[in-house]
Structure formats: C-alpha cells, structure tokens
Amino acid sequence: MKTVYLDNNATTMVAREVVEEMLPYLGEYYGNPSSMHTFGGQVAHKVAEARLKIASLLGADPEEIIITSCGTESDNTAILSALANNPSKNHIITSRVEHPAVKVLCEGLARKGYRVTFIPVDPEGRLDMDEYAASLTPDTAIVSIMWANNETGVIFPVETAARLARERGILFHTDAVQAIGKIPVNMKGNTIDMLSLSGHKLHAPKGVGVLYVRKGTKFSPFLIGGHQEKGRRGGTENVPSIIALGKACELAAANLDKENTYVRELRDRLERGLLTAIPQCKVNGTKDERLPNTLNISFEFIEGESILLLMDQFGICASSGSACTSGSLQPSHVLRAMGVPYTMAHGSVRFSLSVYNTAEDVDLVIKELPPIIEKLRVLSPYWATPQGACATA
Amino acid sequence: MWEYTDKVKEHFLNPKNAGEIENPDAVAEVGSIACGDALKLTMKLDENKRIVDAKFKTFGCASAIASASALTELLKGKTIEEAEKITNQEIADYLGGLPPEKMHCSVLGQEALEKAIENYRGVSHRKPEEVIICACFGVTDGEIEHAVRQNHLTSIEEVTNYTKAGGGCGNCHEKIQAIIDRVYQTKERQAQPAERPRLSNLQKIRLIEETIDREIRPSLKHDGGDIELVDVVGNRVLVALRGACAVCHASQLTMKGFVQGKLQEFVAPELVVEEVAS
Known part of the structure; x- marks a missing residue:
C-alpha cells in the first residue's frame, strides 16, 4: 500500500538531494570542524557554506545564525536569554495557541513568579492585536509569538507585532518553525530580534534547528561549553545535519514559489473536495491568512482518532486535535482557544501538504474520506438528520 | 501510534451490534460530547429476563467503539443477574487488553450497563449525596x-x-x-488550600460577566446565537440562550460543554451552568 503522507506539519520527508549532501559527512569526512588540521578544516568550510545557505533563506547574516538541536531548544534559548538579559523585568507576552515548546516553558515561568500574558485569538484563530498592543508594558522582558500556527496554519502579523515591541524597547521572538519555507521571510525587512526554525519541518533530518539572533541583541547561551557557534551554543557541531539543513534551505528557497502555487492549489483542491462531499464540516482557521499547505477541518459529531485510524487503513497520514490524539483528555488547546465547540473540536483533522504531494494523493482522500465520515456518524449517538453538503461543486 | 490489540482493531473496523433497538426494554446514555466519548446502549429482554439483543451507538475513539462492541457481545444471551456481574476489566479482557490510558473506555461500557439495568428495573441507586x-x-x-x-x-x-x-x-x-x-484506609491527607484566590460574590459575578463577554459571546454570535447572564446563586450560574442558540438541538452541549467549560476555566472550577427559560 502506498503511503499518502499529508502530515508535513508534524515532520517532512528528508529530500533526496539533502540525503546525498549529508551522506559523505556521516562517512569519510568525519573530522571535527574545530580541528587545526586540514582533515577537520575542510569540514569547517562545508559547515560555513551551510550556514550561508541558512542565512540566505532568512535574509540574514551568517553571524546571526546559531545552530541548535531542534526548534524547542531554539525557543527555550531565546526566551531564557531575554529574561537573563533583562533581570529587572518580570513580564512575558505570548499567545494562547503557541507550540508546547513556548507554551509549557511560559507556564513554568509563570509558576516561578513571572507574570505571563497569553494573548487570545478570535474564533477564526486570528491574534487579538488590540489586546496585544495593550499588554506591552515597561516591565515586559520578551514577547514570543509564533509566525504561523502549526494546527490551523493561521499566519500572525508578527512583523507588525515586532515593530510595536521595538518602539517600546521590548525584545521580540517568533517561533517560525511552520512558516519557514512556506511563506517568504526576510529578516532585513523587519525588527524581529530572534527567530526559531526547525530542520525536519523543511525536508532536513530531525535533530537540527536554528536560532536567529539579530546583530546587537544581548544574548546568554543555554548550552554552556566550547567556543562553537561563537560561544553562543557549546557542543561539537552536528556536522551531517547542519550540512543537510543548508541544502534543505537552498531547496526551500527554490521551492517557495511552488509552495504558494502548486501546494496551495493541491490544498485548495482537497478543501473544496471535502467540503463538497461531506455535510456538517467546517474549516478551522481563517482562510485569508493561512499557510498554503495546511487544512484543518472539523467533522461534526465524530471523534478524530477514529477518523485517523480508518484513514490509516488506506495509507493516509494526517493528524487530529481530538482529545485522544492530543496526549491529554481534552481537545487541542488551539481549537479550545478559538472557541471551537466540542461537537467540532473532537472531530478535527489536520492535513498538511508538501511539494512532494500530488493531485493523486489529494484525490485519494477525497474518495476515501466521505465513506469513513459516514460510517462513524452512523455509529454516533449524536448524529441525527444529515444536512446538505458544506459547499457546492 | 495505536497500541491496540488485533481484537480491538477487529471490533473497531467491523463493530458488532452497532445501532439502536426500537422500543428497547432497557436504555442508557453515558458520557458526553464535551468529554470526548459517549455511549448509548439499548437492550431487548425476553420473558425470562434474558438479554436477547443489545445494540450500541458510540461517539469516541477506536477503543471506545471497540469496548461498546465487546460489551454488546458479552451481554447477548445473559440474564440481567448475570449481566450485572460484568466488570470493566472483563470488557478489556474480551478485547485482549486496552492501553492503560484507554481503560476509561471500558469503564464507560460498564457504566452504560449499570444504568441500563437500573432503567430496566425502573430504579436509580445513584446516591444523591455524591458530589x-x-x-x-x-x-x-x-x-x-x-x-x-x-x-x-x-x-x-x-x-x-x-x-x-x-x-x-x-x-x-x-x-x-x-x-x-x-x-486504602491510610491516613487522610490534609486538603491543600486551593491555588486560586477566593473570590467575593461581587468579584465572581464581574469575572463571569467578563468571561462571557470575552470568551463565550463572540463564539455564539458567530453561529447566530447569544447568551444572557440571568443570575448567580452560589456556584450556580443561571443563563438564558438567545437567537439561534435558543432553538439549536445542540444547545445543551453548548451549555454544559462550552459555556460551563469556559467559566470553569476562567472563573472557578466549581461553577455549574444552568439554563433558565427566557
């Protein structure tokens, strides 16, 4: 059975070109880039080249790139560094819909005595910018707001938010793990101080991430040790993965247009197909400001894990925000923050596409999902009289 | 990944006895959509109090569906007295076991069975003092x-x-x-004081109003409905639904799930929401 992989916001396939690029550095070129000899030094050259490619995708300088082990490390480093450099300030601003890498850290900091403001979102998943602007105070040490939401794909106006923070002398960090490679990002054109990205979301392997730190930003390292990353992150470089990430960034830059044309069209085809074929379903998150690859859709009166497991029978891979799949007993915090009713939240499914998907993949879902939804609804005690389809062809 | 046994998968993919018996002799509904799983059990009995048919409808994950399917299989052919002895562990065992975090699915099945038997006998032994x-x-x-x-x-x-x-x-x-x-008869631990500060009545009412304005009303309005705070009596919040909500068949779910959930999250976990006629 063919795998139809529509879960690219969870992780992505490592691109063939990326594997080829990194393989020699898992094998014969095993030198330490910090060594004096040529054998190690040649590896250092290759790492520098990768850093240049990463910086280029972000519109950044290579010195502004700190390579980490993952998005979570980048997020933690950014927030803790800002707090360490502003010891007299006690306030943190974030949103109610952050990834756990930011959310759980901030909840922990709140327990330690920091005042944390969690900015709400509206029913369409859009950030409440009035409340955000009103929350900025002289006591605010750091703002951390994601660029795009991993569950709904809703894009937040972080550049505007960063400008408001900068005007008040407040540091601004964004978790851009879902945005990089999907929408254009140019750090030369904004005032964001720190930005996180993760390799495995853009066709590099797992275990490598980046923290962008704008030149001139005070910084305190999270991992303390050697002089690697100019003393900003100790630990011998994960050479093969860094080289892989460089290649993946190069590919992402080349594929950016394709993400916003080809992938977007596939996503829209999927959305249209499902809304037309299935009654009582709804797209979660505004369609106006949304990543081109993400579709979060709720099917009323049924539960997400059941949907995923039945799709699994056809090799279709997706995610759900239902309680049984969120790792807790409640539906996703993102859908709850949006006020999605429980009748819908438990039956949410996220499809996230990549440039490696085809119309055939999408059409398989459009063909197989409606009977799955029907089957589960017939089993559901809440399913009464079916209404018309959600959209017409 | 799903760590389900083949038996769970079999009962999930091809559930036995799905549906609803017309004119049942016993019926029970347990769980709720807000909680993420719910089960409706209907049974038909013969003159010897033997269960001749049992059917289920389930809202929930794969193991909830499989547990309900297993329950109905276990029930058929048993007398009420025999059925009464079925435990949640038996439901889980029938399926070759359930993952620990999914055991509540088997408990839901047993609860439905207990309630259905009560319904059949026309008695309820749920103690009113339960909190x-x-x-x-x-x-x-x-x-x-x-x-x-x-x-x-x-x-x-x-x-x-x-x-x-x-x-x-x-x-x-x-x-x-x-x-x-x-x-377990161990020494009772002293109850820790709640982390939330105690609210005065006035503070509580203000916070309820704020939460309705900020967290609840916008969502209801989005669906063409509205909500009005009528009164607050102790921990009972009396509200009236307006507009589309007033005639919506899912309004009870809205009340108990969404409205109560938000008020418990933002005001106090002990609040109970009740709908009053407008």
Missing part, C-alpha cells in the same frame, strides 16, 4: 471510589486512565488522592 470531584469531566466521588475499589487503583494517574477524573485542569488532584487514601 462532582472532577469538574472538567463531571466525575463524582462515588464513581472514582467505585473505579478505585474495583480495579485496585493506587495513583491519580491510574484514576485518570480509568475515569478521566483529573485529566483536565488538574485542580481536583488533591481530592482524588484523598479518595484513594480513604479507600
């Missing part, structure tokens, strides 16, 4: 104690796996521990 311990999932002290005794549960995590109690905001963990301690 809700877990406000997030509406689990009472009696239900927790029952699960602890029957399944020899010794930790809060196990209680959550079996009853869901404590799986939401976590404010009731102390109370759950107290029930476990009581069951």
Whole structure:
C-alpha cells in the first residue's frame, strides 16, 4: 500500500538531494570542524557554506545564525536569554495557541513568579492585536509569538507585532518553525530580534534547528561549553545535519514559489473536495491568512482518532486535535482557544501538504474520506438528520 | 501510534451490534460530547429476563467503539443477574487488553450497563449525596471510589486512565488522592488550600460577566446565537440562550460543554451552568 503522507506539519520527508549532501559527512569526512588540521578544516568550510545557505533563506547574516538541536531548544534559548538579559523585568507576552515548546516553558515561568500574558485569538484563530498592543508594558522582558500556527496554519502579523515591541524597547521572538519555507521571510525587512526554525519541518533530518539572533541583541547561551557557534551554543557541531539543513534551505528557497502555487492549489483542491462531499464540516482557521499547505477541518459529531485510524487503513497520514490524539483528555488547546465547540473540536483533522504531494494523493482522500465520515456518524449517538453538503461543486 | 490489540482493531473496523433497538426494554446514555466519548446502549429482554439483543451507538475513539462492541457481545444471551456481574476489566479482557490510558473506555461500557439495568428495573441507586470531584469531566466521588475499589487503583494517574477524573485542569488532584487514601484506609491527607484566590460574590459575578463577554459571546454570535447572564446563586450560574442558540438541538452541549467549560476555566472550577427559560 502506498503511503499518502499529508502530515508535513508534524515532520517532512528528508529530500533526496539533502540525503546525498549529508551522506559523505556521516562517512569519510568525519573530522571535527574545530580541528587545526586540514582533515577537520575542510569540514569547517562545508559547515560555513551551510550556514550561508541558512542565512540566505532568512535574509540574514551568517553571524546571526546559531545552530541548535531542534526548534524547542531554539525557543527555550531565546526566551531564557531575554529574561537573563533583562533581570529587572518580570513580564512575558505570548499567545494562547503557541507550540508546547513556548507554551509549557511560559507556564513554568509563570509558576516561578513571572507574570505571563497569553494573548487570545478570535474564533477564526486570528491574534487579538488590540489586546496585544495593550499588554506591552515597561516591565515586559520578551514577547514570543509564533509566525504561523502549526494546527490551523493561521499566519500572525508578527512583523507588525515586532515593530510595536521595538518602539517600546521590548525584545521580540517568533517561533517560525511552520512558516519557514512556506511563506517568504526576510529578516532585513523587519525588527524581529530572534527567530526559531526547525530542520525536519523543511525536508532536513530531525535533530537540527536554528536560532536567529539579530546583530546587537544581548544574548546568554543555554548550552554552556566550547567556543562553537561563537560561544553562543557549546557542543561539537552536528556536522551531517547542519550540512543537510543548508541544502534543505537552498531547496526551500527554490521551492517557495511552488509552495504558494502548486501546494496551495493541491490544498485548495482537497478543501473544496471535502467540503463538497461531506455535510456538517467546517474549516478551522481563517482562510485569508493561512499557510498554503495546511487544512484543518472539523467533522461534526465524530471523534478524530477514529477518523485517523480508518484513514490509516488506506495509507493516509494526517493528524487530529481530538482529545485522544492530543496526549491529554481534552481537545487541542488551539481549537479550545478559538472557541471551537466540542461537537467540532473532537472531530478535527489536520492535513498538511508538501511539494512532494500530488493531485493523486489529494484525490485519494477525497474518495476515501466521505465513506469513513459516514460510517462513524452512523455509529454516533449524536448524529441525527444529515444536512446538505458544506459547499457546492 | 495505536497500541491496540488485533481484537480491538477487529471490533473497531467491523463493530458488532452497532445501532439502536426500537422500543428497547432497557436504555442508557453515558458520557458526553464535551468529554470526548459517549455511549448509548439499548437492550431487548425476553420473558425470562434474558438479554436477547443489545445494540450500541458510540461517539469516541477506536477503543471506545471497540469496548461498546465487546460489551454488546458479552451481554447477548445473559440474564440481567448475570449481566450485572460484568466488570470493566472483563470488557478489556474480551478485547485482549486496552492501553492503560484507554481503560476509561471500558469503564464507560460498564457504566452504560449499570444504568441500563437500573432503567430496566425502573430504579436509580445513584446516591444523591455524591458530589462532582472532577469538574472538567463531571466525575463524582462515588464513581472514582467505585473505579478505585474495583480495579485496585493506587495513583491519580491510574484514576485518570480509568475515569478521566483529573485529566483536565488538574485542580481536583488533591481530592482524588484523598479518595484513594480513604479507600486504602491510610491516613487522610490534609486538603491543600486551593491555588486560586477566593473570590467575593461581587468579584465572581464581574469575572463571569467578563468571561462571557470575552470568551463565550463572540463564539455564539458567530453561529447566530447569544447568551444572557440571568443570575448567580452560589456556584450556580443561571443563563438564558438567545437567537439561534435558543432553538439549536445542540444547545445543551453548548451549555454544559462550552459555556460551563469556559467559566470553569476562567472563573472557578466549581461553577455549574444552568439554563433558565427566557
């Protein structure tokens, strides 16, 4: 059975070109880039080249790139560094819909005595910018707001938010793990101080991430040790993965247009197909400001894990925000923050596409999902009289 | 990944006895859509009080569907007295076991069975003195104690796996521990003071109004509905639904799930929402 992989916001396939690029550095070129000899030094050259490619995708300088082990490390480093450099300030601003890498850290900091403001979102998943602007105070040490939401794909106006923070002398960090490679990002054109990205979301392997730190930003390292990353992150470089990430960034830059044309069209085809074929379903998150690859859709009166497991029978891979799949007993915090009713939240499914998907993949879902939804609804005690389809062809 | 047995998968993919019996002799509905799983059980009995047919409808995950399917298979052919002895563990065993965090699916099946038998006999032995311990999932002290005794549960995590109690905001963990301690006759731990500051009545009403304005009304308006705060009596919040909500067949779900959930999250976990006629 063919795998139809529509879960690219969870992780992505490592691109063939990326594997080829990194393989020699898992094998014969095993030198330490910090060594004096040529054998190690040649590896250092290759790492520098990768850093240049990463910086280029972000519109950044290579010195502004700190390579980490993952998005979570980048997020933690950014927030803790800002707090360490502003010891007299006690306030943190974030949103109610952050990834756990930011959310759980901030909840922990709140327990330690920091005042944390969690900015709400509206029913369409859009950030409440009035409340955000009103929350900025002289006591605010750091703002951390994601660029795009991993569950709904809703894009937040972080550049505007960063400008408001900068005007008040407040540091601004964004978790851009879902945005990089999907929408254009140019750090030369904004005032964001720190930005996180993760390799495995853009066709590099797992275990490598980046923290962008704008030149001139005070910084305190999270991992303390050697002089690697100019003393900003100790630990011998994960050479093969860094080289892989460089290649993946190069590919992402080349594929950016394709993400916003080809992938977007596939996503829209999927959305249209499902809304037309299935009654009582709804797209979660505004369609106006949304990543081109993400579709979060709720099917009323049924539960997400059941949907995923039945799709699994056809090799279709997706995610759900239902309680049984969120790792807790409640539906996703993102859908709850949006006020999605429980009748819908438990039956949410996220499809996230990549440039490696085809119309055939999408059409398989459009063909197989409606009977799955029907089957589960017939089993559901809440399913009464079916209404018309959600959209017409 | 799903760590389900082949038997769970089989009953999930091809559920036995799905549906609803017309004119049943016994019927029970347990769980709720807000909690993430719900089960409607209907049974037909012959003159010897033997279950000749049992059917189910389930809203929930794969193991909830499989547990209900297993329950109906276990029930068919049994007398009421025999059926009464079925435990949640038997449902789980029939399926070759359930993952620990999914045991509540088997408990839901047993609860439905108990309620259906009560319905058949026309009695209810739910003790009125039972109080809700877990406000997030509406689990009472009696239900927790029952699960602890029957399944020899010794930790809060196990209680959550079996009853869901404590799986939401976590404010009731102390109370759950107290029930476990009581069951095992250990020295009762002193209840810790709640983390939230105590609200005066006036503060509480203000906070309820603010929460309705900020968290609840916008969502209802989005669906063409509205809500009005009528009164606050102790921990009872009396509200009236307006517009589309007033005539919506899912309004009870809105009330208990969404409105109460938000008020419990933002104001106080012990609040109960009641709808009053406008």
